[in-house]
Amino acid sequence: MNHENSRELYDRALSVLPGGVNSAVRAAIEPYPFFVQKGDGGHVVDADGNRYVDWVMGLGPLLLGHDLPQPVQSSIQQKASEGPMYGMPTEVEVDLAEFVVRHVPSVEKIRFVNSGTEATTSAVRLARGYTGRNKIVINQGGYHGAQESTLVEGDADNPAPSSAGVPQAFAEHTLPVPFNDQEAVTEVFEEHGDDIAAVLTEPILGNYGIVHPEDGYHDFLREITEEHGSLLIFDEVITGFRVGGLGCAQSEVGVTPDLTTFGKIVGGGFPVGAIGGRAELVEQFAPSGPVFQAGTFSGHPVTMAAGLETLQFAAENDVYGHVGDLGDRLRDGLADIVADQAPEYTVAGTDSMFKVIFTRDGEAPTNGADVKNAETDRWRRVFWGQMKDEGILLSQNQFECQFVSYGHTDEDVERTLEAYKEAL
Structure with a gap:
């Protein structure tokens, strides 16, 4: 060639x-x-x-x-022809939110953002703000975007930044454990349970060659987070609306997280991210709550139209x-x-x-x-x-x-x- x-x-x-x-x-x-x-x-x-x-x-x-497909393309072209963006709410973002809430088991309310990284960053901030705790448990080999709280390597005893520019003081609030290792998770909760805001995990590791959960792993995470008053966050940026159809991977594994992050397909190929979950949690975002989150391009009408038409086409065809x-x-x-x-x-x-x-x-x-x-x-x-x-x-x-x-x-x-x- x-x-x-x-x-x-x-x-x-x-x-x-x-x-x-x-x-x-x-x-x-x-x-x-x-x-x-x-x-x-x-x-x-x-x-x-x-x-x-x-x-x-x-x-x-x-x-x-x-x-x-023609209906998807037509909707995108119509929204683009009406104006690039407004910095104001539009009907189509409500339509897409209603579609996601209707189909994803854990989602009662949702906040749209502009990337998977922005979604996971905001979800971590929300978990910390809601619980008043600092530490986040992640899986070694999991990927949650280019954000300071998860660009961390090592183990729970010796976490360290995996990128230059991430302060060690940030990394110390992140507890990496092996995927599928219930014993390691139990140990970090025994030591840090009172300060663990959330466990952040992918239902399936999708940025590390595809690693599947062992039977009962996510059920265990659900139980131990509830026991300690921590949140369970599913990062479905990759698996969302791809694994498990419109119900996403959480419907396939049969576990309902407190929060879910989305990206990729929910925007129909345009820049997007989202954080969904129980209403009492998502309402902690500003302006209804004390956790600040905002974005000029959030809920962009072209992206919202692309996402909505993509998911509707998938449902009907x-x-x-x-x-x-x-x-x-x-x-x-x-x-x-x-x-x-x-x-x-x-x-x-x-x-x-x-x-x-x-x-x-x-x-x-x-x-x-x-x-x-x-x-x-x-x-x-x-x-x-x-x-x-x-x-x-x-x-x-x-x-x-x-x-x-x-x-x-x-x-x-x-x-x-x-x-x-x-x-x-």
């Missing part, structure tokens, strides 16, 4: 953008990323005209694919049946290929999420450390490029998830499985 235009664009970008990109993961591809010119259904075309089956889907927001069936075919086919060609690897995912994890022993990972110990360099430096040469676009590293969209076809699945056979 020719990548001359992408190389030239990256050369220009290096002069004006740090690392040549606007989000760090985009630079994971070596020696340089290819630049996308346009999307088409379940495909993207790069700046040199090369066409790929796209399983990145914008890192999750594009449930419907790159070609938006069996979108979840389509993407779930293709996801099952992908995972089943990949499991057969891995069993035959690379039995030390594992296949993970559910609904419209999937990933082959380059584990070393054929055992499915149970926490972030298991994925970190996989052959991450081989995945990124060798395998990703082989798949690209076969015309298949996968997420930029071992850790990011891959997604099926309504724009994908049976042919895309078959072509992808053949490419995996060649690359593995």
Whole structure:
């Protein structure tokens, strides 16, 4: 494949953008990323005209694919033509809020923001403000955006910033524990229970190769947080309206959190975040409560229209049946290929999420450390490029998830499985 235009664009970008990109993961591809010119259904075309089956889907927001159905596109165009934004309430934000409240078990009220990071930052502030406590329990390998309270590594005894610019004093209020480790959670509550504002967890780790919860794990988190007067926050920025359909992952695991954060699909491919939960909690946000939260672009009418029309289209057109069936075919086919060609690897995912994890022993990972110990360099430096040469676009590293969209076809699945056979 020719990548001359992408190389030239990256050369220009290096002069004006740090690392040549606007989000760090985009630079994971070596020696340089290819630049996308346009999307088409379940495909993207790069700046040199090369066409790929796209399983990145914008890192999750594009449930419907790159070609938006006519009612979705029309609603977006109408709102854009009426004016960029107003800094005032609009009807469509109420419509989307009502839709989410109607379908997600835990959500009685919701506050829309502009990104998943903003949503989790606000949720942590809300938990601290409501409980009057400082500490947050997170899972090692979980990802909750680029915010100070969760850019923390180590363990509960020795938390440390995982990024320059995060003060150690901030990190000391964050207690990282392994995913699926009930004993570790019990220990931090025994030591810090009176000062734990919340447990913040993803229902499924989606930024660490896909790690599934063990049976009873989230039930345990629900019980121990209630016992100690702490909140349980589900970060459904990735899984929201993708796993479990319109009820989100919480409906599938059967656990009702106190707060839920959203992003990606709830904005229909436009910048978005949201915090939903029990009314008494969400009402702690200003102006009805003492926890300050505000944003010029929050509830942006174009984003609200895109999110509402996307979810309504999904509800009325069996979108979840389509993407779930293709996801099952992908995972089943990949499991057969891995069993035959690379039995030390594992296949993970559910609904419209999937990933082959380059584990070393054929055992499915149970926490972030298991994925970190996989052959991450081989995945990124060798395998990703082989798949690209076969015309298949996968997420930029071992850790990011891959997604099926309504724009994908049976042919895309078959072509992808053949490419995996060649690359593995």
